[in-house]
Amino acid sequence: MDMEDILLTDAIERYHKNEMSPEERAYFEDLRKNNADIDQLTVEQLYLLNQLENYSAQKKFKSVLKETHQKLSQEGIISPPTATQGRIYQIWNRYKRTVAVAASIALIVSVLTGLLVSVLNPAKQNNIKPLVEKLKEQDNKYKKLEKQLGDLHNANEQQEEKPRVESKFRATGFMIDVNHNIIVTNAHVLSEAKNLLIVENDKGEQFQAESIYVNADNDLAILKITDPEFKKLAPIPFSVKKNSADLAEQIFMLGYPKQEIVYGEGYISAQNGYQMDTLYYQLSTLANEGNSGSPVLNKNGELIGIISSKEANAEGVVYAVKSTSIYDAIKEMKKVKENEDIRITCNPILRKTDRVTQIKKLKDYVFMIKGN
Amino acid sequence: MYKEYAVNQFEPDKQLLRGLADQDRDSIEKIYRLNYPMIQHMIINNSGSADDAADIFQETMIVLFEKATDPQFELNCLLKTYIYSVARRIWLKKIQQQQRMLTQEQDFEQVVLVDDDLEIHEQKQNQFNIMESAMAKIGEPCKSLLEAFYVNKKPMQLIAEEFKYTNADNAKTQKYKCLMRLKKLFFAEYNKKN
Incomplete structure (x- = not known):
């Protein structure tokens, strides 16, 4: 294994983490500019490190999510719905008022339409034909x-x-x-x-x-x-x-x-x-x-x-x-x-x-x- | 005046997002408490199970995390609305893939357009999957070694002790070898998919 490769990888890592001194940074950037191989290697390496970083962050985040989920499940804050009835009851409670208003409007409308229909159209069925x-x-x-x-x-x-x-x-x-x-x-x-x-x-x-x-x-x-x-x-x-x-x-x-x-x-x-x-x-x-x-x-x-x-x-x-x-x-x-x-x-x-x-x-x- | 009010309206949510970006447990827990029941309700009413709800909520949180860590992101609606919209979109997509029948329950919450956000999320998720499969293929001790360094950010000295290397330099050489293997596997997979 080439010691230089290890050094270069190490340098790219420090460059990525922003750990280089201004002089070292300038030197490294200069090196990239004048050497296509090194530049290519750096681009790949940086991409890999970025991916590795995202991967790590998400991995860690997922484990925190998992722990939070477990904790809240144990506390009963997150619970699968036990019975359908319970759930419907909950929704009902939540939307009770809206439903009540809607229902009374519907009632008024249907009573009114009923009246209108019977007043205006005493012979409603005459013009339609059942299809038996x-x-x-x-x-x-x-x-x-x-x-x-x-x-x-x-x-x-x-x-x-x-x-x-x-x-x-x-x-x-x-x-x-x-x-x-x-x-x-x-x-x-x-x-x-x-x-x-x-x-x-x-x-x-x-x-x-x-x-x-x-x-x-x-x-x-x-x-x-x-x-x-x-x-x-x-x-x-x-x-x-x-x-x-x-x-x-x-x-x-x-x-x-x-x-x-x-x-x-x-x-x-x-x-x-x-x-x-x-x-x-x-x-x-x-x-x-x-x-x-x-x-x-x-x-x-x-x-x-x-x-x-x-x-x-x-x-x-x-x-x-x-x-x-x-x-x-x-x-x-x-x-x-x-x-x-x-x-x-x-x-x-x-x-x-x-x-x-x-x-x-x-x-x-x-x-x-x-x-x- | 209105604008000031509007800014203040989102302030508690923005605070939660900042906490989320730092992976602060209290913030995460609070977001769970405030939103989990709503999402579970939505999914179960749309032919899903409690397990589906847990999966979808986790993915929604990851989208939110990506957004929270993105300096460009600005929350333009209530966090609750955003979470609902993201979860709903992910779930709809999932049931479409499974060709399940959607009973088209009425939406009880407001919905905002999140298609662009989810497209970015999907790309990121693809990259995550490539990395995950490369990590799975790399074998031990490389996987643990790389995770110790990159995921858990342990110092080389500690890693050398844990992995029984004679010194930190030795551990560094090992890490280098592993990283090169990972790079090979990662780009092989990456080129296959792109």
Whole structure:
């Protein structure tokens, strides 16, 4: 090893730390100027020393942080939240006042709008058309034939199948909780199902369901598949948006305007629904009878609404219940039915995937709602 | 008058930052006490865990430390707002990388733009990582020797005793050898990444 190299390294170190006398410093700088090799070596060395210094400082700093964290944890000042309830309670306390003010404003507004609506529009429902398809007699005849043929076929194969339900109507619904087999659809759909309610997937398999919550105000109904033959689906691939979607946001939907699943696209054309109803979006898209209860999603695959009705006098004006109402409905439902549990999970699966993949994943969660 | 008020408003925060730059334990502890719960709350409400919160807060403190030691840096908002903004940005980036779903909780705190600061931080962090991996590769006794001198700033005489070298000059020669090895490893890694 060259003694000179050690001396030089040592010199650079002292130069770096500003430990040189003015004369020595001048001499060293002169040396750098006149010797390219030494200058190059110095530049590298200084860079390394700077990095080493930053590294050391951060390393030390991290150990102080760690000790502080430990100390404060022991003192209980830093503590992981023990229960969700506690945390919500804390937030509630913190924002109680704001919430109270907001709530009272909301109350006043809703009472006022209610009054206005009832005064100005005694016949509100007249111009909008619910999108449940009433199946015609003929269809049922055709179904009967189909069924007989099916029975024949089954008899040949000696299989037993449960009798197919003859439905008076067809609408759409979608699953939001696979653990409890919960399906959301429109409230007005259920008015047609007086005796029997079933859901049917796109393979034509029918399952018995029952309604566990209906709210005509926001046109939402919650159903539960009670059929023991229903096989649990994989976790829900979409999330239900907790806040409002934006004007002009692109949307798509899946529904059953006919006996097979149909895809549709559009955009949010207004933040409020028919006659400024704040519970609805106005969409620009095409929807037909049978689309009632269709899930409406944005490009990230977040559920933002549920198709409910369309303007009878204009083409392409469709109304959808806002997804936030689903959360309200669940909250309301839990008040009445304590033993029913519904959980909405947030799943990122549909983010940043192309539409075809999104639809493939979503399809299984969209059902026909039928009954008589 | 307004300006005077504004200056005074940030004074306690600036004091804390000065303490932070000196790695003063009391200042660090105070910053923790004042801000940790807020950050933990934000992260847990955005699909993170308590452990995530600890990591993000540590990284935020490092950004803050870098800023506090930078003579150019001037705090133009409340320290709390700055910390919240930095932590939020780091966390958003992290969940985007992990493709986790963000529930988009509403921000309860004010937010300022910190993208530039974080870009600098990222560069520094890259350099730190290069140095860390070079240090990890260098092996013993070099690692301990260099850390004793450069990180813990121990005098050569003490290092010679601790590492059982016959004298300080001997220790110095050893340190030189180690430093050269570190330099080789560091620049090898550095050139690979740049």
